[in-house]
Amino acid sequence: MTEQERLTTLTRILSDLLGDESIELAMDTVREDIPEWDSFNYINFIVAVEAEFGIKFRIVDVESFPNVGAIVKAIGAARGR
Amino acid sequence: MLFNSYTFIFGFLPVALAGFYALGARRREWALLWLTAVSLVFYAWWRPVNVLLIAPSILVNYGLARALEQTSEARPALARAILVAGIIFNLCFLGYFKYLNFIEGALNDTFGAGFVLTQLILPLGISFITFQKIAFLVDVHGGRVSRFSLADYGLFVLFFPQLIAGPIVHYREMMPQFRAAPGRFDAENVAVGLSLFFFGLAKKLVLADPLGPLVAPLYGQAAAGVPQSMTEAWIAALGFTLQIYFDFSGYSDMALGLGRFFGIKLPVNFNSPLKATSIIDFWLRWHVSLTRFLTAYIYNPLTLNLTRRRMAKGKPIFGGRSPNIGAFVNLLAMPTMLTMLVSGIWHGAGYTYILWGALHGVLLCINHAWRLARPRIWPDTKAYRRKMVPVGFVLTFVSVVAAMVLFRAPSPSAALLLWKGMVGAYGVRLPQAVFSRLGVVAGWLTSIGVQPAWTSGSLLLATTLRIVSLLAIALLLPNTLQMLAAFEPAIGVKPAKTPPRLLHGLTWMPDRVWAVGLACVALAGILSLGELSEFLYWQF
Numbered sequence: 095m096t097e098q099e100r101l102t103t104l105t106r107i108l109s110d111l112l113g114d115e116s117i118e119l120a121m122d123t124v125r126e127d128i129p130e131w132d133s134f135n136y137i138n139f140i141v142a143v144e145a146e147f148g149i150k151f152r153i154v155d156v157e158s159f160p161n162v163g164a165i166v167k168a169i170g171a172a173r174g175r
Numbered sequence: 176m177l178f179n180s181y182t183f184i185f186g187f188l189p190v191a192l193a194g195f196y197a198l199g200a201r202r203r204e205w206a207l208l209w210l211t212a213v214s215l216v217f218y219a220w221w222r223p224v225n226v227l228l229i230a231p232s233i234l235v236n237y238g239l240a241r242a243l244e245q246t247s248e249a250r251p252a253l254a255r256a257i258l259v260a261g262i263i264f265n266l267c268f269l270g271y272f273k274y275l276n277f278i279e280g281a282l283n284d285t286f287g288a289g290f291v292l293t294q295l296i297l298p299l300g301i302s303f304i305t306f307q308k309i310a311f312l313v314d315v316h317g318g319r320v321s322r323f324s325l326a327d328y329g330l331f332v333l334f335f336p337q338l339i340a341g342p343i344v345h346y347r348e349m350m351p352q353f354r355a356a357p358g359r360f361d362a363e364n365v366a367v368g369l370s371l372f373f374f375g376l377a378k379k380l381v382l383a384d385p386l387g388p389l390v391a392p393l394y395g396q397a398a399a400g401v402p403q404s405m406t407e408a409w410i411a412a413l414g415f416t417l418q419i420y421f422d423f424s425g426y427s428d429m430a431l432g433l434g435r436f437f438g439i440k441l442p443v444n445f446n447s448p449l450k451a452t453s454i455i456d457f458w459l460r461w462h463v464s465l466t467r468f469l470t471a472y473i474y475n476p477l478t479l480n481l482t483r484r485r486m487a488k489g490k491p492i493f494g495g496r497s498p499n500i501g502a503f504v505n506l507l508a509m510p511t512m513l514t515m516l517v518s519g520i521w522h523g524a525g526y527t528y529i530l531w532g533a534l535h536g537v538l539l540c541i542n543h544a545w546r547l548a549r550p551r552i553w554p555d556t557k558a559y560r561r562k563m564v565p566v567g568f569v570l571t572f573v574s575v576v577a578a579m580v581l582f583r584a585p586s587p588s589a590a591l592l593l594w595k596g597m598v599g600a601y602g603v604r605l606p607q608a609v610f611s612r613l614g615v616v617a618g619w620l621t622s623i624g625v626q627p628a629w630t631s632g633s634l635l636l637a638t639t640l641r642i643v644s645l646l647a648i649a650l651l652l653p654n655t656l657q658m659l660a661a662f663e664p665a666i667g668v669k670p671a672k673t674p675p676r677l678l679h680g681l682t683w684m685p686d687r688v689w690a691v692g693l694a695c696v697a698l699a700g701i702l703s704l705g706e707l708s709e710f711l712y713w714q715f
Contacts, residue, residue, distance in 0.1 A: 114556065116556075130546065132455055133475065134478070134507060134511075137475060137478045137479055141479065141482040141483055141486060141492065145486060150483075153479060154314075156475065156479060157471050158319065
C-alpha cells in the first residue's frame with residue numbers, strides 16, 4: 095500500500111467520523127486545519143485507524159504526531175515490523 | 176520575589192541578564208549554570224527553606240529518570256515500576272503540603288476523626304513544579320527524552336521565568352532551546368521581551384489589581400450569608416472574571432518576555448479566552464499549557480485505553496453519525512469528568528475548586544453531546560456556524576463567568592448565594608441618586624422589584640465603566656500574542672492567515688510610535704509598582 099493510498103484511507107476514516115464529506119487530508123495537514131477535530135475526536139480517529147490497519151500506536155507517538163504525514167509514516171513503520 | 180517588584184525589575188533581572196551575557200560570551204555552559212544559580216536565588220528569596228525542599232526532590236527525580244533511562248529498553252516491567260514509584264513520590268510530595276490539611280479537615284467534619292491540623296507552609300509553585308516533574312518522568316519512560324545531565328534537568332525545573340506559575344513546559348521543547356541559546360545580547364529578543372514584559376506588567380497592575388478591592392467585599396458579604404442583588408452579584412462575577420484573566424494572562428506575558436530576554440520561547444498560555452464561542456474552545460484558549468498537560472498525560476492515555484478495550488469487546492465506539500449512549504458515557508463523559516476533577520483539585524484543596532472542575536466537566540460533556548447529536552437542520556456547516564456561533568459565544572461567556580464565582584467564593588454556599596443574586600432572586604438595586612432622577616420611571620421600577628440602595632451613585636458608575644471598558648479590551652482588542660505574532664512571541668505563534676480587523680493599527684513593530692506607546696505602558700506599570708500584590712496563581 096502506498097503512502098497516497100494510506101492518506102486516502104485516513105481521509106475516509108476522518109470524513110466518516112466527523113460526518114463531513116468536504117475533508118481533504120494532505121501529508122502536511124495539522125489538526126488545527128480541520129474544524130471540530132479536537133482531542134476527543136483525535137483519539138477516536140486513532141483507534142479507528144488502528145482497527146483499519148490492524149496496528150497499535152504507542153501512546154507517546156499518538157501524542158506527538160506533528161501532522162497527518164507522520165501518521166501515514168507511522169502506519170508504514172508499524173506494518174513493516 | 177515578585178515579577179512586579181522594584182527588587183526584581185531593577186535589581187535581580189539586570190544582574191541575571193548581565194551575568195548571562197558576560198558568561199555566554201565565553202562559554203555557553205557557564206551561562207546556563209549561571210541561569211540555574213540565579214533561578215535558585217529567585218526561588219530562595221521568598222523563603223530560603225524552600226530550597227531545602229525543592230533540591231532533594233530534584234535529586235530524587237533525576238535519579239529516577241536516570242534509572243528509567245537505563246531500564247526502559249532492557250527491562251520494561253522494572254521501568255514501569257520505577258515510573259509508577261516516581262509518580263507516587265511526586266504526588267505524595269504535593270499531597271503532603273497541599274492536601275493533607277484538607278483531607279484531615281474533611282475527615283474531621285465527616286467522622287469527627289479528631290486530627291489536629293498543623294499549618295504547613297506550601298512551597299511556592301509546588302503544583303506547577305510537580306506536574307512538570309511527572310511529565311518529565313513519563314517522557315523519559317516513553318523515550319521522548321534522551322541525553323540529559325543533572326545540569327540540564329536542574330535548569331529545566333528551575334528556569335525562573337516559568338518556575339512559580341508556568342507556563343507548564345515540556346523538556347523536549349525547552350532543552351533544544353537552552354542548548355542553542357546564543358547567550359549574547361540580541362536586540363530583537365530584548366525588544367520583544369521588554370514589550371511582552373511591560374504589556375504583562377500593565378495588565379496585572381493597571382487593569383487587574385484595582386478590581387481586587389472592588390469585588391472582595393462582595394464575596395466577603397456573600398460568605399457571611401448576606402444576599403446580593405442582581406447588580407452586586409454581576410459586578411462580583413464579571414469583576415473577578417476580568418481580574419483573574421488580566422492577572423494571569425498578564426503574568427504569562429511577563430513570563431514569556433522574561434524567557435525571551437535569554438533567547439528562550441515559552442509556550443502559549445492565553446489566547447483571548449473570553450472570546451471563546453464554546454466551552455471546548457474556551458479550554459483551548461484559557462491556561463493552554465495546563466489543558467495541554469492534562470490532555471497529554473491524563474485524558475488521551477485514558478481515552479485511548481478505554482476505546483481500545485471497548486473495541487476489543489466488540490461494543491460500539493464512536494464513528495459516523497450514530498452516537499451511542501454507552502460509548503458517550505464510557506469514552507467521553509467519564510474521562511472528561513475525571514480530567515476536569517483533577518484540574519479542579521490541582522487548583523486548590525477546597526470544595527469550591529472541586530466543584531468548579533466538576534462544573535466545567537459537565538459543561539464540556541454538554542458541549543460534546545451537542546456536537547454529536549445536534550439537530551441537522553442547517554443546510555451546511557457554514558450556515559450552522561453563522562447562526563450558532565453568536566449563540567455559542569453568549570452561552571460560553573455566561574457559563575464561564577458564573578463558574579468563576581465558584582473559583583473565587585470562599586465556600587460553595589457563598590457561590591450559591593451569588594448565583595441566586597445573579598438570576599435576580601434578591602432583586603435589583605440602583606443608587607438612590609439615580610433613582611431620584613428617574614421620576615415616573617422610578618415608581619415603575621419599584622413595582623418590578625428594583626430598590627433604591629447604594630449610597631454612592633458615582634461608585635456604581637465608576638465600577639460599571641471600569642468593567643465595561645475592561646470587557647471591551649478583553650473582547651474586542653487583539654491580544655498581545657496577536658500583536659507580536661510576526662516575532663513568534665510564544666512557541667509556534669505565527670501571524671494569522673486572516674488577521675482580526677482591529678489588528679491593523681496594532682501590529683507591533685520596532686518603530687518610534689511603538690517606542691513611545693510602550694514607554695507609556697511601561698511607565699504606567701512601573702508607577703503602579705510598590706503595593707504588595709501577589710499573582711492570583713502563585714497560591715497554587
